[in-house]
Amino acid sequence: MSAQSFNFAGQHILSVNQFNRDAIEYIFHIANQMRPYAQRQKRTEVLRGAILGNLFFEPSTRTRVSFGTAFNLLGGEVRETVGMSNSALAKGESLYDTARVLSGYSDIIAMRHPQAGSVAEFSGGSRVPVINGGDGANEHPTQALLDLYTIEKECKSHGSTIDGLHIAMIGDLKYGRTVHSLCKLLSLYNNIHFTLISPTELAMPESILSAITNGGHKLTITDQLSGSVDADICYQTRIQEERFTSQDEADKFRGKFRLDQAIYTKHFQSKTVIMHPLPRDSRAEANELDNDLNQHPNLAIFRQTDNGVLVRMALFALTLGVENIMQQHEKPVLWQTPKSTL
């Protein structure tokens, strides 16, 4: 597990486009080293005294807490801001000013904002590294990285690799920034087979399809789940019925992009790993990923969120340049921890 070393110290993490395959493998190499800290076998205090500015101008509980926890697990402190209604941004302050001011209050910033491009604009005024926690319809690079990291771990536990992977993506492939970024990252690997299953109205954009085919990968496109799909990964996303042109159209597709135990058994093989970016709608009328798969060993959705902590820890360690000294500042965990998963 020796990966080529990269120096990310002082860099912003804004987009998946800034990584090549070697860089990603180095990030994952560091993420692997975070596992004993996240599993509470031991602690590290390498970032004791460092401050994360966790700026969620658009609320997102799980992403916000995941960033904060990741920073705490490295020993650092977190100062948070949630929402924008009372902020100076709402009163006409420029992102440049906000960045100049708030970057004086922390050592690193994680930021979510509803407007595409806003995090990159903010980073132009920041004096500390900025990690994009989601900027509207544009990018959510840590989600894409944790998805890819999960795919690698799941492949490894099945004795395979990302190279040669067959992934089926199901649902709303048009509006989901998650699947777009994941396709870009997977395209950096070799010989991937993408099976894209979506209603025509919600098909994967042309730019992503080009990235896939330009990478020499195999592409199968269909508007419904049928027959046997020999996929290693089934990446399920939410479809919102209001996306369809009419209720008739929506009714026509009802259940065609949903996954439950029966549909899984009918169309997939026993090896197929189920992923979902979460949250999922678990209400009765939802059309998504059923609770009857909750105990299935191949349901990786909670491994995804657990892995998100590891990936975010890795990005913090890398951008702050401490990835090689974490072990020197380890401490024992004194409390009893029931965690056996992860």
Added chain:
Amino acid sequence: MSAQSFNFAGQHILSVNQFNRDAIEYIFHIANQMRPYAQRQKRTEVLRGAILGNLFFEPSTRTRVSFGTAFNLLGGEVRETVGMSNSALAKGESLYDTARVLSGYSDIIAMRHPQAGSVAEFSGGSRVPVINGGDGANEHPTQALLDLYTIEKECKSHGSTIDGLHIAMIGDLKYGRTVHSLCKLLSLYNNIHFTLISPTELAMPESILSAITNGGHKLTITDQLSGSVDADICYQTRIQEERFTSQDEADKFRGKFRLDQAIYTKHFQSKTVIMHPLPRDSRAEANELDNDLNQHPNLAIFRQTDNGVLVRMALFALTLGVENIMQQHEKPVLWQTPKSTL
């Protein structure tokens, strides 16, 4: 001060029903040991690096901050979530999913939620201990424990014990989960005299009355404060006038369930300790607990909130299994602290 030892490590704290008298005495025994840390005579870092997920899906400033402070006083970090309007729960995520995800972000969770039963349901998906910080009309076990702990301390300072206590409860005894839980806990002790003073419309529920009488305790029920009440404790609660069937009815009772210096002197003895779950309405039209008692030495309402920190510290230490090693990780307090109370 040797109490029977219990192992709470890894357990959820969901309801007062899960404790017997010996368990409560062990919790209080540990709470007593928290006093020097809360009084800033010294610190402990036994939970350094541990993370509390402080999930207040229903806002409550004092309970939230009390939990957070208690965890900080043991050396741990706090990641907070307040409100639910932007959360995935509001978008149809199940409590099971929320619990599975968020329990990957912390070592222990304190949770408040407006819906009865929600915290127990959440705990079913959590991989770490969950402490109920209030689930709607159902339970608020840490409030009940801090009330009982306060009663024990107040009794002790008057040379008595909980056994043989006479407690008067005044006001809205129908809707107050606080008095319900406190009655259950007191019923575990011996020979308690409950004097319940409330308008008929707001009388204590039958189930609680049964618990009291089944425990062999003495019960006095009346619809107004009259004569001399030989109580050790007067537990006052808020009455909201809109609870009455008509304004005439409300006016009839106006002042009958209020406590001020004159009413206190008329009906109670000089030893009687005044308690209230707080917050109290201090506006002129309020019908509750007057500010003219603020300097009374028997007013224990702020000792209650101070004691809440000790009790919550004890529950954190117990559920994380560190109650016997706190002293090994003590540090000096370097700053000057004006606190003389508690």
Added chain:
Amino acid sequence: MSAQSFNFAGQHILSVNQFNRDAIEYIFHIANQMRPYAQRQKRTEVLRGAILGNLFFEPSTRTRVSFGTAFNLLGGEVRETVGMSNSALAKGESLYDTARVLSGYSDIIAMRHPQAGSVAEFSGGSRVPVINGGDGANEHPTQALLDLYTIEKECKSHGSTIDGLHIAMIGDLKYGRTVHSLCKLLSLYNNIHFTLISPTELAMPESILSAITNGGHKLTITDQLSGSVDADICYQTRIQEERFTSQDEADKFRGKFRLDQAIYTKHFQSKTVIMHPLPRDSRAEANELDNDLNQHPNLAIFRQTDNGVLVRMALFALTLGVENIMQQHEKPVLWQTPKSTL
């Protein structure tokens, strides 16, 4: 740089009126010692285990985060409350009760509240020091102190002192608590020349003018920026057009109280330092301080916010009585930090 020593331990910081010049110089002497911690050359853990109650009943992202960061930089923990809509205060709890309760949860409190006088009232019930983070139209003493501290640093870098300073204040001088407090503080020094430039409707209140003239300072009052202003500092504030009696009146003054590169060059000397309390409105229609000055070396607006951290660190250290032992608890900074400014 030996300043007369003062003992602020246990004191509330409520108003600029509580300081004389010697006290201010001692605060600034301590603030100077905070620079290496804020610049991340090293850390101090003197307040490790201490808890700041950061109570922002009125939201203010930058002031709140600045206080929190300042406390973290001294090694302490922060428990925050933002907003008031769900708080007990909104349900009729008195500030006295809130203070009694919440002061049991922290070692020191920073508080903002929309109502003038509220922080002082709160401090009457608090058992720990309270620092006023802004109470409505009344006071914002840490802003005034950071402004004065910035003026001293800017003067020093130009080889001068506050004594003998010429400061021009521009814009809304009637409603800005910032300029009022700053005038009071500057009046403690010698031989200041105040040039006050504002529309007549928004002129500096008489009470402040009296403080200035009673201090023997020079006062120039005008309703528009004209000619050459030989000022060391140009302190710009926001004018809101709705302050004028009519749109005609507003239009008449449009651009008269705005600052951009051309206006600066026309009216000020190359030495003149530009300050602003921030946030500024950077939208096209704003009438304030233009972005074309962003790269000007004399634009001190971001040095102001950076200095705010130093001043707040100093106030925390002083009120907690640790200002002389910070160096004994220093630790190295392990991460790579790109900060070169401040």
